[in-house]
Amino acid sequence: MASNSSIMYGEDLDQVPLLDNEETLGFGEEDEPKGKLKHPFVTVFHLLFRMAALVVYELCTWVTDGFIGPFILIVLLLSMDFWTVKNITGRIMVGLRWWNYIDDAGQSHWVFEAKKGGLQGRVSPTEVRVFWVALVAFPVIWSVLLLVAVSFLRFKWAMVVVIAVTLSGSNLYGYIRCKIGKSQSITDSFKNVASGLVQRQMLSNVTSMFTRAPPTTGPTTTI
Numbered sequence: 001m002a003s004n005s006s007i008m009y010g011e012d013l014d015q016v017p018l019l020d021n022e023e024t025l026g027f028g029e030e031d032e033p034k035g036k037l038k039h040p041f042v043t044v045f046h047l048l049f050r051m052a053a054l055v056v057y058e059l060c061t062w063v064t065d066g067f068i069g070p071f072i073l074i075v076l077l078l079s080m081d082f083w084t085v086k087n088i089t090g091r092i093m094v095g096l097r098w099w100n101y102i103d104d105a106g107q108s109h110w111v112f113e114a115k116k117g118g119l120q121g122r123v124s125p126t127e128v129r130v131f132w133v134a135l136v137a138f139p140v141i142w143s144v145l146l147l148v149a150v151s152f153l154r155f156k157w158a159m160v161v162v163i164a165v166t167l168s169g170s171n172l173y174g175y176i177r178c179k180i181g182k183s184q185s186i187t188d189s190f191k192n193v194a195s196g197l198v199q200r201q202m203l204s205n206v207t208s209m210f211t212r213a214p215p216t217t218g219p220t221t222t223i
Contacts, residue, residue: 036124039092043130046089049081050138053164057145057157067156074160082167085135090175093131098174112177135175139168 037043053074060070091097095115102108142164149158 037127038124042089042092043127045084046131047134049077049084053077071160075163078164078167082171085171093127096175096178098178114178135172139165139172142168
């Protein structure tokens, strides 16, 4: 019989529920080929939104000269990807979940959960590889695009890439913490990324950039 417990890392863990064992093996499923995807739709959605955001970023300058429309679309796709990976695909594909709750005193607590004993027989190794390769690859790709944008002085687009790096990096950090458990080797700066402070500041800066009144120029005097 499968265990319903999970390993949790965080503060005041007795105040939060465990990650429930929501899926069980059906009769004969243990004999299915190892390469077969048990959750094909979940695997597709694990890649869909982040690939769409990357494609839109790469092609938008060929389609339109505007910035606001592509910016909103890319941020929307990135947000959908962040929510999907954080709340659905990680839990189903690899049995990991990270989340936050606020106690009665108003203190914020981060919790990192992992299925006890793993998911042997319940997911294919292919799904696990897809999950981790996509989780690591896209923050790296966005980081390279950030360097390219800064090198060509495309600071508006660099702001979009910073948001992408922040959101995808937050999920990467959260799932690494779930995987390795309590670890002091990861610096507190990554926790700030996971808490979302950076993306909120970046969005605030972008908003102020478009709402700021243009500077006025007075008459010049030459001697």
